[in-house]
Amino acid sequence: PNVVNKIAAGEIIIAPVHALKELVENAVDAGSTMLEVLVKDGGLKLLQITDNGCGIDKEDLAILCERFTTSKLQTFEDLESIQTYGFRGEALASISHIAHLTVTTRTKDSDSAWRAYYEAGKLAPIKPGQGLEPRRVAGRQGTQITVEDLFYNVPTRRRAFRSTSEEYNKIVDMIGRYAVHCSHVAFACKKHGESSASISIQATASTVDRIRHVYGGAMASELLPFETEDSRWAFKASGWATNANFSMKRTTLLLFINGRSVESTNIRKMLDEMYAALLPKNSHPFVYLSLEIDPQRVDVNVHPTKRQVNFLNEDEISRALCEHISAKLAEVDT
Ligand code: ADP
Ligand code: MG
Incomplete structure (x- = not known):
């Protein structure tokens, strides 16, 4: 055994x-x-x-x-x-x-x-x-x-x-x-x-300070908060996203589902497409996204390490999220 x-x-x-x-x-x-x-x-x-x-x-x-x-x-x-x-x-x-x-x-x-x-x-x-x-x-x-x-x-x-x-x-x-x-x-x-x-x-550090401490990021790029609740697809989401190039090296996505750090190919792809339409080529934005959904809808058994997840209505939720985030970003751009 x-x-x-x-x-x-x-x-x-x-x-x-x-x-x-x-x-x-x-x-x-x-x-x-x-x-x-x-x-x-x-x-x-x-x-x-x-x-x-x-x-x-x-x-x-x-x-x-x-x-x-x-x-x-x-x-x-x-x-x-x-x-x-x-x-x-x-x-x-x-x-x-x-x-x-x-x-x-x-x-x-x-x-x-x-x-x-x-x-x-x-x-x-x-x-x-x-x-x-x-x-x-x-x-x-x-x-x-x-x-x-x-x-x-x-x-x-x-x-x-x-x-x-x-x-x-x-x-x-x-x-x-x-x-x-x-x-x-x-x-x-x-x-x-x-x-x-x-x-x-420190325990008292704000979320923006935490992001800056860990990821630095170009000062020109503003970190904007977002928060949304969607009754149609039954999810809640909140987080921070940049409205400009953030990093020299790569696009950073921090994704949490129900409090656990995970990867979702689908959400990443949708966000990439969203930013491709918003920012110049080769920009590397930053997104921290915390998503709450009924845990019964999440499948963590894609891989034994439980890092990659699939969830029900992935396409619809990813799309709704991107619409919400891009609307937020558009508010400050104009
Ligand atoms: P799980 O987190 O799935 O319950 P773990 O093997 O990770 O299983 O941990 C087993 C148990 O040990 C937890 O349920 C918890 O009761 C206890 N435990 C582990 N780490 C801590 C910790 N840092 N503080 C308090 N309790 C802990
Ligand atoms: Mg544990």
Whole structure:
């Protein structure tokens, strides 16, 4: 069974950024207002996330890394809708099969923090010869997840990485997305051993400040907010878009569906077409789009990493969105 679990884990987590994304989402789900990420060797050596969220009960630590352990299923009715959000109790389990995983956590009601170490879905001794029991340690409320030696037991995967800086860039990119979307959360991300952070955002920073901090962008391009509710296709959307060239390098699309960073070929294509009609050739605009739709309409099982999604009425929704955004942009152009 461990071999099966290891293979399954290797499909969900192909690169360090996939583990990172799951851990960031967990921290956000835990109600954190502060999230700190430390990375060594592109996340292959170390990936550490510290949050100040609700913490994990000591009693839950024993089963934390068993598959389908989740606190996010309240009732059976939730099951279907919540699965589509990606709440499936598989992330920590998967990580424990392909890395060394240490969890240090403290809830509000606990008088100390607890540390547990996992191997292949189960508690393991922190050091050889020691017991399995979580150990009492000093620590503040919240959770710290430490992932070490990712893919240590999957040599083919480990060898597939060309450069650790490429993996680090993917991690920074993902954190940047959540830093824009989670507008009340402080974010920090840095490489182990470096004093300056790649991302450092205060909890109080505005969305525009977050976008500028992470993406910079030509000052000439204005960031314009939009917000719309569509009863016909039953969606809500909000975000920010530029009305001019934003970046020298590429068009940036930050897409969130129901609070999760995802990719949609369809929405990207529609936005490209919209901007092609608005801006000079080779312009690279910026769009941050947060879409809320009934989770039952979203299919996240296009790919095991759940990054690419399809959803019902994709064409109609994409078109309605582009119409709304281009109308907003036209308002200020004249
Ligand atoms: P899921 O997020 O799908 O429930 P995970 O494997 O990602 O599954 O996490 C399992 C459970 O561990 C979560 O449901 C949650 O109860 C707990 N958990 C994980 N990370 C954190 C965290 N940073 N803070 C609080 N609880 C956490
Ligand atoms: Mg999770």
